[in-house]
Amino acid sequence: MAPSREPFVFYHKPEPGLARITLNRPDRLNAINLAMRDDLWTFLHAAIEDPDVRVLSFHGNSPRAFCAGADVTEFGAAPSLVEARRARHERDLWALLEDLPLITIAALHGFCLGAGIELPLFCDLRIAAEDTVIALPEVGLGYIPSAGGTQTLPRSVPPALALRLVLSGDRIDAREALSWGLVSQVVPNESLDESVAALARRLAAADTATLVRAKHAIRRGLDGPLHAAIARDALAALLQRAQTSGRTTRERLPGEQ
């Protein structure tokens, strides 16, 4: 019998409405390998399909890192470039994260390198512990950020900063990340978990379905012409009113019962 090992990724529902995904590969600073990508794919679908999950948070189980990036020791494992491309397009973990019908929070601490900041960039909120260090080291290893970072970063912070971070690999700390809006809050290391749990609890108690509609309106609205986005939002709001009131989408006329 093969020796049992702890799973690389935990999925866990600590209380009603909440789910937590924890990267659990502390001896490798939670570097994401292929098995972890499969686990993430499975657990994201579990969260989507569970009607009781409304807020999903991401954590890293290592005292030194949320996640140190992709596991480069597995690079070159793909049989061919054509196969590698097909696998990435067909099983697009990052597109799944972008469209998740849940509120997502990343709990950052320690090293958040490469995919360790790219995964959080797909989340709605990023809370950082004071010891957080963020960098994109990829071009120093001969490749580029490939978990969406070249697209999500310049859409989240000014392109002049995004280009500097991606091209130079320069590290920034929690305070600088906060000043750029890359994280929404910086908290003491020891209270990271409780801060994220409190935020998740508050959001899960709100009308999460409406929050999700609004977050998608912002994300998708910024992705196209303004007039089209406004028209789409008006339609979505009308539809939601009809659903919540049990009426049809036709507005009542004045005097009409």
Added chain:
Amino acid sequence: MAETLLAVDDTIATVTLAGPLDRASVDRLRRSCEQVGVNDAVRVLVLQAAAETWAGWSVEAWERADEAGLMGDPFGPLAALPQPTIVVVEGAVRDAGLELALCGDIRVAAASATFALPGIAQGALPIAAGLQRLGRLVGRARALELLLADAPIDAPTALQWGLASVVAAPAPNAARAEARALAGRIAERAPIATRMAKESLRRGLEMPLAEALRFETDLTVLLQATADRAEGVRAFGEKRPPRFLGR
């Protein structure tokens, strides 16, 4: 009078502009960019300029901009370079000076640099694509703020807005030194990957997100065919500095 100097020192090209912006300086900038663009040995370009250059167009260039062919995107060749570009901005960066600076990927600002578009309120609409690049870099609220402000913004504000990527320490020539250090850090990294990272960011920003993510994936798969990626990953595993060849 206005002299443009292109110096290539190993992997870093430095373009130095002097005198106010005019047809001659635009031509020299374009020729420098053409030379750098086809020179695979160059991994980063640094643009620096004299105080008069950042002040904007010469009176004559402005008045004859149309016939001199300066309308539209005269500094476009800088923006179109495949290599990463760093612009050192010093002093009073005004009007066309700012439009020029916006064509770089990364701006290193002197601590005393200030930024403004004072010409517009006097009836001079920018002719060098600055309004489009400004809005895309800092967002519409801040672009409009700069447009309608009655005073220039300072370097710390420019940094906060994302107009500058770095502000240098308040010492003479600190911005040029900071830019060179940054250029050195970029030049050490895999040259094909740095170009593709720039391409992915720059072109991806013009696409809907879903297409942009797909573009990034295609570039990253293409990079798997390079010797540099194999070397980068091997060196990381062996805990030694990589030796990139640009292949």
